[in-house]
Amino acid sequence: MSALAFSSEPTLADILRDLWRANLYLAAGGVFGFLCAFLFLLMAVPQYRASMLVAPTTRSGTPDISALFPNNASFAMEYVMQSFGPGDSSDFMRFEAILREPSVAEKLLSDEKVAVGMRSAKRLIFSQARPPATAAEMALWLQRNLVIEPVSQTRLKRVSLRHPDPDFTVYMLDRIYEAADGLMRKELAEKTERRIGYLHDTIDKTMHPEHRRVLTQLLMDQEQIGMVLAVGEPFAAQMAEPPAASAEPVWPHRMIVLPIFVLAGMFAGYFAYMLRGVHPAP
Numbered sequence: 059m060s061a062l063a064f065s066s067e068p069t070l071a072d073i074l075r076d077l078w079r080a081n082l083y084l085a086a087g088g089v090f091g092f093l094c095a096f097l098f099l100l101m102a103v104p105q106y107r108a109s110m111l112v113a114p115t116t117r118s119g120t121p122d123i124s125a126l127f128p129n130n131a132s133f134a135m136e137y138v139m140q141s142f143g144p145g146d147s148s149d150f151m152r153f154e155a156i157l158r159e160p161s162v163a164e165k166l167l168s169d170e171k172v173a174v175g176m177r178s179a180k181r182l183i184f185s186q187a188r189p190p191a192t193a194a195e196m197a198l199w200l201q202r203n204l205v206i207e208p209v210s211q212t213r214l215k216r217v218s219l220r221h222p223d224p225d226f227t228v229y230m231l232d233r234i235y236e237a238a239d240g241l242m243r244k245e246l247a248e249k250t251e252r253r254i255g256y257l258h259d260t261i262d263k264t265m266h267p268e269h270r271r272v273l274t275q276l277l278m279d280q281e282q283i284g285m286v287l288a289v290g291e292p293f294a295a296q297m298a299e300p301p302a303a304s305a306e307p308v309w310p311h312r313m314i315v316l317p318i319f320v321l322a323g324m325f326a327g328y329f330a331y332m333l334r335g336v337h338p339a340p
Contacts, residue, residue, distance in 0.1 A: 091323020104307030108227035163196035224303035
């Protein structure tokens with residue numbers, strides 16, 4: 059008699075008795091699940107996890123940039139000072155947001171070492187890893203594999219990535235950081251260069267002394283911004299902890315895979331026993 063044959067609400071004793079009657083099915087299902095787990099572990103490609111800690115840029119360990127500016131620094135200069143200091147996190151928020159976007163992905167596509175490493179980014183030995191051919195495909199891969207998570211209640215962010223090659227994983231995180239921070243730095247540098255060119259042309263065409271004085275002050279501000287950007291310090295984010303790979307693979311977890319497969323096999327065995335009770339032999 060199976061569990062489906064109970065005429066009333068089954069008790070715990072009835073369930074245990076039914077499980078005992080299905081012991082051969084449960085054992086066969088457990089063995090089948092163990093074999094499936096063993097086969098899966100043989101086919102799985104071990105994955106290493108690398109992570110780095112990033113934080114908003116500060117002046118810790120670097121010269122005090124405010125010493126380069128006049129006491130009556132304009133709004134533009136105050137913005138740059140805040141961007142290089144802990145007072146404003148808007149640049150850091152943008153840095154975090156673009157790590158997995160096409161703008162950064164396009165930078166990664168130009169790196170031959172990244173292309174080589176992407177060819178081995180697979181989970182199973184028989185699967186085919188096709189390197190992303192476009193920025194959209196690379197961005198999609200980053201969105202699926204790059205993990206960004208907060209560190210407790212701090213402003214730090216942990217950025218992590220999994221890959222079969224631990225050395226490549228470290229290199230990839232470093233390139234992602236450089237691409238995102240460098241992209242934002244280059245964007246501001248180009249804007250600053252265009253403003254300097256515009257102010258030079260405008261000053262040459264302006265004859266009014268007061269207007270020339272204001273324009274000259276704006277030009278000095280923009281030149282000082284260009285000087286700060288040329289220093290080479292981190293712009294939006296700095297590494298609180300450089301990328302480092304795990305000493306051992308983090309996937310697959312044998313202690314998790316084996317019990318799951320065995321339990322699934324036993325459930326399948328008990329399900330087969332129940333079907334036998336529903337359709338008894340004539």
